[in-house]
Amino acid sequence: MKKYPLLLSLAILCALGLAALTVSRAAVEPVPATFQYATIEITPVGGGVVKVHVVRPDGKVEFFDDRLVPGKVPEGCSQRAYFMNVVMNSLAKEGYEFAGLGVPELGTTLGDLVLMKRAERR
Numbered sequence: 001m002k003k004y005p006l007l008l009s010l011a012i013l014c015a016l017g018l019a020a021l022t023v024s025r026a027a028v029e030p031v032p033a034t035f036q037y038a039t040i041e042i043t044p045v046g047g048g049v050v051k052v053h054v055v056r057p058d059g060k061v062e063f064f065d066d067r068l069v070p071g072k073v074p075e076g077c078s079q080r081a082y083f084m085n086v087v088m089n090s091l092a093k094e095g096y097e098f099a100g101l102g103v104p105e106l107g108t109t110l111g112d113l114v115l116m117k118r119a120e121r122r
Helices: 003-026 079-092
Strands: 035-046 049-055 061-063 097-101 113-119
Touching: 035 079, 049 079, 079 113
Parallel strands: none
Antiparallel strands: 035 049, 035 113, 049 061, 097 113
């Protein structure tokens, strides 16, 4: 008869321990309230050649023309898609993630502007 209170108290202690573990793991770092945005713009120059630049959150513009070599584009892949992918991946290494497609100006296509975002560093 004395085994039941002991088993019951052990079960209650186990339940409380599991509840404490669950609560402590639920305390995740809060989501930042602000983000920084970068805009990638790809401009066709003619003859299948494109130029790519990034407008950074601080307003500086970074040109990727010297780092994007047309000879490295694999056969069967468009230069535009390949270069956009290279630039997006370089920004992803800095903590940016895809945020959407920008509103194009007249005469451009929707994919000519790509928005990237990252949590603001404090």
